[in-house]
Amino acid sequence: MKQLLGKFRTVAAFTVAWGVLAGGTAVGATRASADGGFTRTPPTRLARGVTYSEFRMFLPRGIVHGHLLTVDLSDPAVSVDLLHPAAVAARAPVSELADDRDAVGAVNGDFFDISEAQHPEAEVTGSSVGPAVASGRELKAAVPDGQRFGPTLPPGATTKDVLAVGYDHRARLDRLTLRGTVRSHEGSWPLRGLNQYALPQGGIGAYTARWGAVSRERAVCGTDTDRGAGCDTDTAEITIRHGRVAHAAAHPGAGVIERGSVVLVGREQGARLLRALHLGERVLISHRLVARLPGRLRCAVGGFPVLRHGRPAAGLDTVAVTMRTSIGIADRGRTLLLMALDGEKGKHQTGLTVRELAGLMSRLGAREAMDLDGGGSSTFVTQDPYGEAEVRNHPTVERERPVANAVGVFSSVEGIPRGGSPEQ
Known part of the structure; x- marks a missing residue:
């Protein structure tokens, strides 16, 4: 049955995409914007306070296909936390991390130590670059800027930058x-x-x-x-x-x-x-x-800001194109947007530069946004009808890449909390 549902989703997605490419409006898809370059499906409710939608943006070099979770942090039934393996120096697939905590949805998180070709005497740790806070507990601090993995930091950014969610149910860009x-x-x-x-x-x-x-x-x-x-x-x-x-x-x-x-x-x-x-x-x-800001944090994930106060950060890269994962903030911290692009091959699909990512997150409604790990790490997960984590996007690698951490979304069911670790 699960395989049949998966096939049905694939057929439905193809139908929407074909309708858009043919210049029509497929069932379940919104009409293109005035410039004809962007379509977005109506949101589907996954759980209380959590909706899912897909979007497509049309660029001269190809189609940008992405997945979006919209999370209402003002709903007391909703919470967000950092998902991570049992050890800081370890990695696990996002779907596994989400299943372990019964998350409604999740995306991969921070950049991490993935290769030590230049240090054969040192073991690859799999540990993340930036600070990490999960369920109110401080797991780790940031490595020096010059020791990070990932794209070059834009001017003014540092490995200490995080996107955090407090026990006040508000999201913010901060620095730890x-x-x-x-x-x-x-x-x-x-x-x-x-x-x-x-x-x-x-x-x-x-x-x-x-x-x-x-x-x-x-x-x-x-x-x-x-x-x-x-x-x-x-x-x-x-x-x-x-x-x-x-x-x-x-x-x-x-x-x-x-x-x-x-x-x-x-x-x-x-x-x-x-x-x-x-x-x-x-x-x-x-x-x-x-x-830098007051308030006790429930969780924090590292990355670097690409959007501040509705405007792209200065000095963002305009050359490197790849699959991207991002997390955005809207409604003065009351809404969280979790986004990952799709890397399916053979669909004329393309990725984005970091500068284009900032524009996309703004278009999706974010006022602030952070770039998370991308490329083969980009993973977007939601629960299927049986309560199991399902990877919605197509990672650019053959199998789901194990990552250092992920951002998980939880929603209570009939007043019963989900997500394991209680608020402290």
């Missing part, structure tokens, strides 16, 4: 900066990393049980301006267990970090400071992600 310290009788030093695949030069980073079992070697590779630079040899790693130094090593290690323990990794000056600590010495570690 790590504030932390390492204290011992030797002194007090700034903490400059939290569960990150790359640490700033001269810094100390903390790794908790949430990091996972992946090697921490990648943390000391590259520089603040050159991701491909070699791995540092002036390093140190200290394990703090129940507030005291339990183990010391010259190089970053691997393996599961026990609950109640924190591993400190230092490079250059940070390593020299850690080497001053002694076994049994008491060490206090504190950290938090500080937002």
